[in-house]
Amino acid sequence: xxxxxxxxxxxxxxxxxxxxxxxxxxxxxxxxxxxxxxxxxxxxxxxxxxxxxxxxxxxxxxxxxxxxxxxxxxxxxxxxxxxxxxxxxxxxxxxxxxxxxxxxxxxxxxxxxxxxxxxxxxxxxxxxxxxxxxxxxxxxxxxxxxxxxxxxxxxxxxxxxxxxxxxxxx
Numbered sequence: 001x002x003x004x005x006x007x008x009x010x011x012x013x014x015x016x017x018x019x020x021x022x023x024x025x026x027x028x029x030x031x032x033x034x035x036x037x038x039x040x041x042x043x044x045x046x047x048x049x050x051x052x053x054x055x056x057x058x059x060x061x062x063x064x065x066x067x068x069x070x071x072x073x074x075x076x077x078x079x080x081x082x083x084x085x086x087x088x089x090x091x092x093x094x095x096x097x098x099x100x101x102x103x104x105x106x107x108x109x110x111x112x113x114x115x116x117x118x119x120x121x122x123x124x125x126x127x128x129x130x131x132x133x134x135x136x137x138x139x140x141x142x143x144x145x146x147x148x149x150x151x152x153x154x155x156x157x158x159x160x161x162x163x164x165x166x167x168x169x170x
Contacts, residue, residue: 003090003093004043004089004090004094004095004096005094005095005114006113007095007098007113007114007116008098008105008109008114008115008116009035009038009039009097009115010115010116010118010130011024011026011028011120012117012119012120012130013119013120013122013123013124014123015129016130017124017125017126018100018101018126018130019100019101019126019127019128020125021127022049022052022053023053024053025125026124026148028120028148028149030146030147030148030149031146031148031149031151034118034151036058038097039058039061039095039099040060041094042061042062042094042095042096043064043089043092043094044062044063044064044096045066045085045089045097045098045099045104045108046064046065046066046098046099046100046101046104047065047066047100047103048066048067048069048070049101050099050101051065057073062077062092063075063077064076064077064085064088064089065077066079066080066084066085066104067080068080068081082104082107086111101128102129106131109131112156113155113156114153114154114155114156115138115153115156116151116152117151117154118149118150118151119149119152121149122148137157138154138155138156139154139157140152140154141155
């Protein structure tokens with residue numbers, strides 16, 4: 001069986017805001033629909049805070065939550081470390097989507113082979129930011145223009161450790 005595709009999926013502003021407290025600072029139904037379409041039938045990896053912000057397991061997806069504190073919870077699989085999540089997802093094939101928060105994104109950047117970014121057009125205040133990215137390692141494959149965001153699908157162009165420079169939007 002082939003190793004799973006490892007995909008970061010995130011909505012952020014041009015300044016890298018991905019959250020305010022434990023919530024998204026915007027509500028864009030069209031982006032949420034695209035998220036559901038892209039991730040349905042696949043594995044999601046998230047941190048405990050992201051799981052609590054969502055408030056429930058997402059239907060039609062396998063929900064893996066990285067947490068050392070969370071007890072058994074219906075509808076999710078708990079992994080005690082990022083390495084355990086990767087082992088858990090490894091044998092399943094298909095696509096693994098890393099959906100946040102910042103620490104999950106930071107750990108996924110060096111291993112992800114794709115990144116799907118919803119670049120939110122409006123500025124929003126926030127206190128949670130996407131980690132720095134070496135955009136020289138990523139090539140835009142497609143861009144979908146929407147009224148309030150641009151959905152850009154990036155593919156890694158070469159192996160590297162990532163995380164060297166700032167953000168780049170389309």
